[in-house]
Amino acid sequence: MITAIITAGGTGDRSQLKVNKNLFVFDGSTVIQKTVKKFLAVKKINKIIVTAPENLIETFKGILCPLSTKITVICGGETRSQSVKNGLDLISDGFVLIHDGARPFVSTKLINKCITLAKTHGTCIPSLPVLETLGEVKWEYIHSTMRTGLLTLQTPQVFRTDLIKKAYELANGESYTDDCGIYTQFIAPCYHTYGEQTNKKLTYKPDFEALLPQKSGIGFDIHRLVEGRKLVLGGVTIPHNKGLLGHSDADCLIHALMDAMLTAVGLNDIGHLFPDTDIKYKDIDSTILLKKVLVLVKKQGYKPVSACFTIMAEKPKLTPYLQDIKENVAKLLKTTPDKISISCTTFEGLGDIGAEQAIATNCLCYLSPCL
Ligand code: MG
DSSP states (O other), rough: OOOEEEEESEEEEEEEOOGGGGGOTTEEEEHHHHHHHHHHSTOOOOOOEEEEEGGGEEEEHHHHGOTTTTEEEOOOOOSSSHHHHHHHOOSSEEEEEEEETTTOOOHHHHHHHHHHHHHHHEEEEEEOOOOOOOOEEETTEEEEEOOOOOEEOOOOOOOOEEHHHHHHHTTTTOOOOSSSHHHHHHHHHOOOOEOTTOOOOOOOOHHHHHSOOOOOEEEEEEEEEEEEEEEEEEEEEEEOOEEEOSSSOOHHHHHHHHHHHHHTTTTHHHHHSTTTGGGGGGOOOOOHHHHHHHHHHHHEEEEEEEEEEEEOOOOSSOOGHHHHEEEEEEEHTSSSSGGEEEEEOTTTOHHHHHSSSEEEEEEEEEEOOOO
């Protein structure tokens, strides 16, 4: 009998996510589903016990139990050790693999290797050499920089079920950060094998942001050029005898930027969000609308990192104003001017733009995950 106990009973507070870290979704499924599937793929594992937080137990059951009848979801405890103990209480013989729910990148190769080695040596702990130099601090001074022989321990950690149960009995409720610690303390040293660099435990917010793709979106806008209106591009007023006509200030650069960001994250365009039939948007400064769009984009877990524009205008010559526009747009996007690029083109006298009756802008915007 081979059992896997997968610990997902903690709150995952260090991740500072809005959801429990094991329920974080990337590439179409949750962290815990991905982890459990790795163990399901190892056919010699007969039973998988997942420890879940008490308040989320039904959610965990709902996403995990349909995967296989081998899976049982139980309540975790106050500590990781207590959660493992709850799982151990349900089994009695053979070998048990104990694995962190937040290590979804473990390979089936490593799982198989750990089982095989544990059958020979009684235990198996995957671990890696410490790469960073370590220091021991006492009274604000570093006293030692030895790292020789030190390892960082990973999971799955494999034990004979009867012996790890005995170790837990002897630990008598005392909390340890992993099972190797308990086993080593009360039974014997554990056998070591090399783990995998990719078998990373997802812990902090950047670990999760790195799992999500960068996104990009494009936007386009055109407005009629008429007398008696201010010409505003990128929130900068440009001296000219004509300005752009529209319900708002008709800043076609900001409009193209907003649509680029909204399409990148799959939201409706500005025509839907700020309809020109709504009196409250009459002559509104488009940078106010941009701030609202940034809030919506942030709610989708993204922030803009760079944007490039092409402004299509016969007149006026915009070169003297491009640096001001870049700086203003960068400030609005909370980035730096080097992340904003703008090219300008005339229409060689062709069409409405060539006839100085309109100005158009297109925009390509890149966004990165921001949880
Ligand atoms: Mg527009």
